[in-house]
Amino acid sequence: MNCKCNKLYIGLLIGLVLPIIMSFVLFYFLYKGDLEYWPFVMQMINMGSIGKLLSISVLPNLIVFLIAINKERLLAARGLVTSTILYALVVIAFRFLI
Numbered sequence: 001m002n003c004k005c006n007k008l009y010i011g012l013l014i015g016l017v018l019p020i021i022m023s024f025v026l027f028y029f030l031y032k033g034d035l036e037y038w039p040f041v042m043q044m045i046n047m048g049s050i051g052k053l054l055s056i057s058v059l060p061n062l063i064v065f066l067i068a069i070n071k072e073r074l075l076a077a078r079g080l081v082t083s084t085i086l087y088a089l090v091v092i093a094f095r096f097l098i
Contacts, residue, residue, distance in 0.1 A: 003073060011079020014064060019057035019087060026056065048098060051091040058087045 027037055035043065044050040061084050068077035 003071075006073040006075050008075045008079045008082075011068065011073075011076035011081075012083050013079070014076070015061050015080040015083025016086070018060050018064065019054065022060050023053055023057040026053070045094075045098070048094075051094045054087055054091050054094070058084055061087075 023041075024037060027040055031040060033040070041050065041053075044053055061080050065077055065080045065084075068074075068080060
């Protein structure tokens with residue numbers, strides 16, 4: 001189908017921004033401490049748990065990917081997969097380098 005939202009960069013942008021929003025949501029609803037968001041992220045990096053936060057935060061990309069495939073927005077779906085692979089590389093880097 002021909003749609004203005006069926007662009008690779010749209011899927012890439014959504015795929016890169018959605019996990020950040022999801023990590024804010026997870027922080028807001030699940031964390032009961034006295035830290036703000038960025039000190040919390042730095043503490044997760046220091047503890048070596050940032051990969052777990054990133055892995056959970058990428059899950060909404062799957063939902064948007066399935067919607068894009070269902071609506072035949074294949075270029076946007078390709079952008080979502082690309083951004084998810086980029087997040088996977090970051091998680092692997094944090095896992096083995098830090």
